[in-house]
Amino acid sequence: MTFLEKLLTASQRNHSLICIGLDPEIERLPAHLRDQPNSILAFNRAIIEATADLVCAYKPNLAFYEALGPAGLIALQETLRFIPSHIPTIGDAKRGDTDNTSRQYARALFDTYGFDAITVHPYLGRDSVQPFLEYQEKGILIVCRTSNPGARDFQDRLVNQGQAHPIPLYEYVARQVLEWNTAGNAGLVVGATYPEELQHIRQIAPDLPILIPGVGAQGGDLASAARYGTDAAGERAIISASRSILYASNGPGFATSAAEVTRSLRDAAQQARHP
Amino acid sequence: MTFLEKLLTASQRNHSLICIGLDPEIERLPAHLRDQPNSILAFNRAIIEATADLVCAYKPNLAFYEALGPAGLIALQETLRFIPSHIPTIGDAKRGDTDNTSRQYARALFDTYGFDAITVHPYLGRDSVQPFLEYQEKGILIVCRTSNPGARDFQDRLVNQGQAHPIPLYEYVARQVLEWNTAGNAGLVVGATYPEELQHIRQIAPDLPILIPGVGAQGGDLASAARYGTDAAGERAIISASRSILYASNGPGFATSAAEVTRSLRDAAQQARHP
Numbered sequence: 001m002t003f004l005e006k007l008l009t010a011s012q013r014n015h016s017l018i019c020i021g022l023d024p025e026i027e028r029l030p031a032h033l034r035d036q037p038n039s040i041l042a043f044n045r046a047i048i049e050a051t052a053d054l055v056c057a058y059k060p061n062l063a064f065y066e067a068l069g070p071a072g073l074i075a076l077q078e079t080l081r082f083i084p085s086h087i088p089t090i091g092d093a094k095r096g097d098t099d100n101t102s103r104q105y106a107r108a109l110f111d112t113y114g115f116d117a118i119t120v121h122p123y124l125g126r127d128s129v130q131p132f133l134e135y136q137e138k139g140i141l142i143v144c145r146t147s148n149p150g151a152r153d154f155q156d157r158l159v160n161q162g163q164a165h166p167i168p169l170y171e172y173v174a175r176q177v178l179e180w181n182t183a184g185n186a187g188l189v190v191g192a193t194y195p196e197e198l199q200h201i202r203q204i205a206p207d208l209p210i211l212i213p214g215v216g217a218q219g220g221d222l223a224s225a226a227r228y229g230t231d232a233a234g235e236r237a238i239i240s241a242s243r244s245i246l247y248a249s250n251g252p253g254f255a256t257s258a259a260e261v262t263r264s265l266r267d268a269a270q271q272a273r274h275p
Numbered sequence: 276m277t278f279l280e281k282l283l284t285a286s287q288r289n290h291s292l293i294c295i296g297l298d299p300e301i302e303r304l305p306a307h308l309r310d311q312p313n314s315i316l317a318f319n320r321a322i323i324e325a326t327a328d329l330v331c332a333y334k335p336n337l338a339f340y341e342a343l344g345p346a347g348l349i350a351l352q353e354t355l356r357f358i359p360s361h362i363p364t365i366g367d368a369k370r371g372d373t374d375n376t377s378r379q380y381a382r383a384l385f386d387t388y389g390f391d392a393i394t395v396h397p398y399l400g401r402d403s404v405q406p407f408l409e410y411q412e413k414g415i416l417i418v419c420r421t422s423n424p425g426a427r428d429f430q431d432r433l434v435n436q437g438q439a440h441p442i443p444l445y446e447y448v449a450r451q452v453l454e455w456n457t458a459g460n461a462g463l464v465v466g467a468t469y470p471e472e473l474q475h476i477r478q479i480a481p482d483l484p485i486l487i488p489g490v491g492a493q494g495g496d497l498a499s500a501a502r503y504g505t506d507a508a509g510e511r512a513i514i515s516a517s518r519s520i521l522y523a524s525n526g527p528g529f530a531t532s533a534a535e536v537t538r539s540l541r542d543a544a545q546q547a548r549h550p
Contacts, residue, residue, distance in 0.1 A: 023376075063372060063379035069387045070345040070352070077345070094372050096396065097338060098423040098493070101298075101367075104338035112344045121371065123398045123418060125425025143398060148373040150400025153451060159432040160441060169432065169444070176428060218373070 002185065003117045003139030004209060006088045008235060011056035016266045017226055017235075017273065019057040019090065020047065020258075021213070021242030022079065023064045030250045040065075040072070043254075044079040047246060050255035052084050054262045057117075059090040059211075059240050080114060088116040090211065090238070094143060096121030096128050103131040110135050117141055119189055119211065122173045126180055136183045139209065144177070144201060145170040147191025147214030174201050177208070187211065190229070192220025192239065199228035209236045215265070216244030222265060223272035234273040241265060277460065278391045278414030279484060281363045283510060286331035291541045292501055292510075292548065294332040294365065295322065295533075296488065296517030297354065298339045303518075305525045315340075315347070318529075319354040322521060325530035327359050329537045332392075334365040334486075334515050355389060363391040365486065365513070369418060371396030371403050378406040385410050392416055394464055394486065397448045401455055411458045414484065419452070419476060420445040422466025422489030449476050452483070462486065465504070467495025467514065474503035484511045490540070491519030497540060498547035509548045516540060 001009075011017060024040045033039045048058065060079060065072035083089055091113060095105040109118045117139030120132055132140045145155055155173075158166035167175075177186050187209035190198050202210065212229045214220035222239065229237035245265075249257035276284075286292060299315045308314045323333065335354060340347035358364055366388060370380040384393045392414030395407055407415045420430055430448075433441035442450075452461050462484035465473050477485065487504045489495035497514065504512035520540075524532035 025379075061372075061376055061379075063370070063376045063383065066383035067379040067387060069383075070348040073345040073348060092372075094370070094396070095338070097336075097367075097369050098421065098488075101336055101338045104300075104336075104342040108338065108341035108344075112342060121369070121396050121398055123396055123429055124421050124423060125428030125430070127423050127425035128421075129425075146373065146399050146403075148399060148402050150402035150404075153400030154398055154444070154448065155400070157434040157444065157447065159434055159444070166435060169429070169434070172432065173429065213373075 002137050003088055004185070006086070006116060007056060007209060007238065010087050011235060014053055014055060015270060016054055016056045017230070017237050017239045017269045018055050018262055018266045019059050019238045019240040020051055020055055020245055020262065021092065021240050022047065022058055022060040023242045023246065025064065028247050028250070030252065030254045032252060038075070040075040041078050045082045046255040047258050048082050050259040051262045052087060054259065054266050055087065057088045057090055057238055058083050059092050061092040077113065090139070090141065091115035091118040094119050094121050096124050098124065099127050099131055102128050106131050106135060110138055119143060126176070129180060133180060133183060133185060136185055138185060139187055140185055141187040141189050141209070141211045142173070142177050144173050144188040145190045145194060145197045147193040147218050147220060151191065170197065171200065171204065174204050178205055181208070189213070192225040193218060195221060195224035195228055198225065202228055202231070206231055207236070209238060211238045211240060213240040215239055216241040222268050226269040226272035227274065230273045232274070239269055277412050278363055279460070281361070281391060282331060282484060282513065285362050286510060289328055289330060290545060291329055291331045292505070292512050292514045292544045293330050293537055293541045294334050294513045294515040295326055295330055295520055295537065296367065296515050297322065297333055297335040298517045298521065300339060303522050303525070305527065305529045307527055313350070315350040316353050320357045321530040322533050323357050325534040326537045327362060329534065329541050330362065332363045332365055332513055333358050334367050336367040352388065365416065366390035366393040369394050369396050371399050373399065374402050374406055377403050381406050381410060385413050394418060401451070404455060408455060408458060408460060411460055413460060414462055415460055416462040416464050416484070416486045417448070417452050419448050419463040420465045420469060420472045422468040422493050422495060426466065445472065446475065446479065449479050453480055456483070464488070467500040468493055470496060470499035470503050473500065477503055477506070481506055482511070484513060486513045486515060488515040490514055491516040497543050501544040501547035502549065505548045507549070514544055
């Protein structure tokens with residue numbers, strides 16, 4: 001089963017476009033967990049068990065595990081074992097390098113950790129993304145328009161590319177990804193904080209899965225993300241929230257609070273999405 | 276001591292602009308090492324011991340360690356301990372994400388692994404690079420013009436930015452990095468395979484350290500890299516080679532062969548550089 005098939009199945013089964021970013025920060029964990037030896041794993045496990053019937057995907061961000069050194073990556077491996085096999089996993093890694101190096105990153109993320117999909121940087125061009133795209137069962141979500149203020153610095157620059165009118169770099173990236181997508185396993189990352197750009201990109205790429213971070217702590221609007229990010233069938237949007245779910249409360253009931261927030265995000269997205 | 280001071284000191288002491296990319300691939304290790312439990316570490320250690328008086332820096336590429344899972348990152352930590360403390364280490368990680376995530380990557384690379392410098396992606400803009408730049412003693416080498424064929428796909432796009440003439444995106448990135456460099460700890464990554472672009476960027480950024488990969492297996496010309504990549508004093512170029520050194524021979528004498536190749540690269544670069 002490809003990433004896209006797995007995503008659509010999980011999304012339909014759980015009636016959900018919501019993805020939880022599993023980005024644990026030791027300092028923000030509930031006090032009763034913080035000093036346990038396997039605090040990260042215990043935290044992730046509780047979050048997963050409380051929310052597995054409410055999400056379309058889980059998205060661990062590699063940075064939060066790498067910050068803890070090799071032990072953090074062992075916690076990541078163990079976390080992935082607790083995610084039910086019918087829910088797709090997205091490794092938010094934002095890798096991208098020359099082909100020989102990208103091949104090693106692909107090995108790490110797909111073979112060693114076993115993610116169903118990953119996020120990738122576009123800046124080095126097609127041959128830097130190709131080693132990832134060769135994993136035809138996996139999803140390759142290419143960073144297009146990000147949710148941060150600095151996204152404007154380069155992604156909004158107008159580029160000349162032989163057309164009558166210059167277009168923003170992020171749009172040019174989206175159009176290139178469509179050309180690269182010969183195996184049907186590419187997708188895009190577009191932040192929820194710029195709904196107009198999201199709408200525009202969905203028009204350009206009607207069939208690609210779009211990962212949409214930035215809902216919650218970063219202030220992106222959930223209803224716009226669901227309305228403009230989904231395809232004509234109301235699918236293929238992966239709306240990701242992290243801090244607003246993980247740290248909804250920090251007492252012993254943190255997992256119940258996380259599930260409540262996830263449920264309300266899910267329901268709001270269901271209401272807003274087409275058709 | 277800042278990264279730049281450490282780099283200049285090591286470069287002057289060893290009369291060298293050469294950096295060795297420590298990118299071990301199990302399948303390419305000498306046969307007598309391949310089946311040892313700590314083969315990567317034994318290999319790296321032998322390379323380091325044979326070349327520590329010939330280089331200005333070592334540059335482990337994270338991908339090659341990550342491909343081996345948590346055990347690979349333990350081998351990386353142990354490798355870093357064998358690098359003499361007066362030789363700077365560059366973590367070739369090409370990270371870059373929204374600020375909260377970049378902060379975790381900075382923690383991983385600077386605090387957990389202790390690299391003196393790292394490579395960073397520009398695509399997410401200033402606020403994505405800022406958490407790295409805040410480590411004022413560390414070097415932040417921002418990817419500008421890469422050595423691969425696909426570099427053309429986006430980096431050569433002409434961007435409009437209110438000037439009379441549009442400029443290529445890579446040049447715009449270089450000019451933005453100059454503005455971001457308030458602490459004097461930024462640098463650029465420019466591939467050796469495009470000497471004209473390297474010369475152009477050196478003119479724009481006369482004082483920035485420039486990491487120049489692509490010599491050797493990727494076909495970049497060493498003399499051009501040394502001539503066009505150095506500053507007015509013949510310094511601040513970090514010319515990186517990996518496969519051509521690491522796998523110069525694969526018998527028991529591999530480290531001696533690696534040192535010989537490094538020495539000839541070093542001498543050729545010394546001849547070509549200004550003044």
